[in-house]
Structures are given as structure tokens and as C-alpha cells.
Amino acid sequence: xxxxxxxxxxxxxxxxxxxxxxxxxxxxxxxxxxxxxxxxxxxxxxxxxxxxxxxxxx
Ligand SMILES: [Zn+2]
Numbered sequence: 001x002x003x004x005x006x007x008x009x010x011x012x013x014x015x016x017x018x019x020x021x022x023x024x025x026x027x028x029x030x031x032x033x034x035x036x037x038x039x040x041x042x043x044x045x046x047x048x049x050x051x052x053x054x055x056x057x058x
Pocket of ligand 1: 021052
């Protein structure tokens with residue numbers, strides 16, 4: 001006899017963001033800038049992401 005329903009394992013996990021080319025590009029650039037110690041570019045990408053989210057995902 002097996003239980004009909006298992007407890008959900010996805011509890012507490014946020015849904016993945018929508019596949020957006022611009023989002024991926026901004027994240028990739030920010031990640032690269034952080035790894036290279038380029039704080040100016042990294043912060044600019046954070047700002048760009050905020051602007052993009054409001055413009056394209058609101
Ligand atoms: Zn996006």
C-alpha cells in the first residue's frame with residue numbers, strides 16, 4: 001500500500017523568473033563585473049535590472 005499523495009517538496013521555493021533575454025544578459029554582465037571587481041558596472045547593472053523589471057515585467 002502506497003500513500004496516494006506525498007507532501008509537497010516544492011514548499012518555500014520561489015517560481016523561476018520568466019525567460020527573458022534581457023534579464024539573462026543583465027544578470028550575466030553583473031556577474032562578470034562582480035567577478036572582475038568592477039563595482040561601478042555591477043551597480044549599473046543592478047540599476048538597469050530595476051529599470052528593466054519595471055519596464056518589461058510589471
Ligand atoms: Zn526581463
